[in-house]
Amino acid sequence: MYVVVSLAILVTMVLALVRALRGPSVYDRVLAVNMFGTKTALLLAVIAFLFERPDFLDLALAYALINLVGVLAVLEFIQSKPRKAEAADLD
Amino acid sequence: MIELVLDILSWVLLCTGGAFVLIGGIGALRLPGFYTRLHAASLTETMATILIFAGMILQAGLSLAAIKLFAIMVFLLLTAPTASYALANAALQSGLRPVAQREGEDA
Amino acid sequence: MSSSYSARPLQIAGLLLILLISWALWSGIYKPLLIGLGVFSCLLSIWVAMRTGFFLHAMPLRTFLRLPLMWWWLLGEVVKSSLEVARVILSPSLPIQPELVELTTTEETDSGKVILGNCITLSPGTVTIDVHENRLLVHCLTAQGAAGLRSRESERRVARLEIKR
Numbered sequence: 418m419y420v421v422v423s424l425a426i427l428v429t430m431v432l433a434l435v436r437a438l439r440g441p442s443v444y445d446r447v448l449a450v451n452m453f454g455t456k457t458a459l460l461l462a463v464i465a466f467l468f469e470r471p472d473f474l475d476l477a478l479a480y481a482l483i484n485l486v487g488v489l490a491v492l493e494f495i496q497s498k499p500r501k502a503e504a505a506d507l508d
Numbered sequence: 509m510i511e512l513v514l515d516i517l518s519w520v521l522l523c524t525g526g527a528f529v530l531i532g533g534i535g536a537l538r539l540p541g542f543y544t545r546l547h548a549a550s551l552t553e554t555m556a557t558i559l560i561f562a563g564m565i566l567q568a569g570l571s572l573a574a575i576k577l578f579a580i581m582v583f584l585l586l587t588a589p590t591a592s593y594a595l596a597n598a599a600l601q602s603g604l605r606p607v608a609q610r611e612g613e614d615a
Numbered sequence: 616m617s618s619s620y621s622a623r624p625l626q627i628a629g630l631l632l633i634l635l636i637s638w639a640l641w642s643g644i645y646k647p648l649l650i651g652l653g654v655f656s657c658l659l660s661i662w663v664a665m666r667t668g669f670f671l672h673a674m675p676l677r678t679f680l681r682l683p684l685m686w687w688w689l690l691g692e693v694v695k696s697s698l699e700v701a702r703v704i705l706s707p708s709l710p711i712q713p714e715l716v717e718l719t720t721t722e723e724t725d726s727g728k729v730i731l732g733n734c735i736t737l738s739p740g741t742v743t744i745d746v747h748e749n750r751l752l753v754h755c756l757t758a759q760g761a762a763g764l765r766s767r768e769s770e771r772r773v774a775r776l777e778i779k780r
Contacts, residue, residue: 418519422560425526429533429552436536436545444599445542451591452536452549455584456529459560462580465573466564474576475641481580485587492598528697535704543744544713547700547756551739555697558690575640589736589743596744596754606715606744606754 419467426460447491454484518566525559532556543606546596553588557581626670627661634660678726685772689734692769696738696760703757714761718751720770731773735764 430453437449458481465473528551535548561581568574600606634657639645642653664670703711722728728751732743735753740760745752755761 418522422522422526422529425530429529432533432537442542442599442604444595444602444604445545448542448545448549448592448595449536451595452532452552455553455557455588458580458584459529459557462564462577463560466567471573471576474573474580478576478580478583478641481584481587485591488591489594492594496598496601528701531701531704535700538704538709539711540709541713543742543754544711544756546742546754547740548704550736550742551697551700551704554693554737554739558693572640572643579637585737586733589733592736593732593743593746596742600744600752606713 419463423460423463423467426456426463430456430460443495447488447495450491451484451488454480454488458484514566518563521559521563521566525556525563528552528556528559541606542599542604543596546592550588550592553592554585557584557588623670627665630664630669631657631661681775685734685775688772689737692738696740696763699759700739700756711756712758714755714758716753716755716761716764718753718764718767718770720749720751722749722770722773727773731770734769734773 433449433452433456437446437453440446458477461473461477461480465471465477532548532552535551536545539545539548558581561577565574565577565581568577635654638653638657642649703709720728720731722731728746728749732746732751735741735743735751740756741764742754743751744754753764755764
């Protein structure tokens, strides 16, 4: 049963990767990567039950935390880029 | 008897959750434009998360794993809107206009 | 403001308790060194929370107690709108009617606005894309979702959380 669910999640991760590669804007890519990250947390939780190893739940939580911080950091980087360019122009 | 009912219920939840994950993935590919794809992503991030975690909580029964699953679910549900708000707002600030008419304007 | 300031030691104690309990649940290994590290990391988190002004936005306890009721209502909304969005995605003609709706909210506190925005974003089909002063800019996938927003049901639900009684 868990195999079906994890397969569905894996297929969705592939679809998200396709979207990340096709773009077109950088925000589409970040959206796809964010989706990929949350699906990874979901997949890890399902895998914990699939292989009956509860330790994987801790990994799922850690991945969810890292994913949030990572996406926010990437957004901050993208947003601050034009500002830095403006500052460079002023110099 | 009760175990059988719980099993069937959790399988149904898990399968519909998997179906919603797939639909969200298809939507992220099919929908045109960034802002509409946001909706497909939020479909997988809320509905599918709730369904899959609910199914697994039913399987775990009353145990530490169930509490951990619930905590992960609540964390994911609290942070998903924050991340998509940050993403949408960043796109809006950078001048990516939504392809939608403003309220009150004719198409 | 002064009332929430006087309640600060209690808030800090509450946060510390929550952190300690969750740490103890997650660790599962109870050796003196690890427990010491856990307590240290909890105190560090409290210090960081104080530095970032976490307690200025802290909600009163009664709001927390009313949250489960609201989650229950939100669950129904999420199910309804998910089915709607799934139908839209799967239909071959892709009948989307994207629309921007500007909501004016009467929420005064920051946390109220955040809860309202997050509730709107959580239900698929509607995403909050901008919050400024007391205006929320919401992107809707279908006209039906936009109509649901204009009925202001979610705002009433959030407002009910914060009633001072």
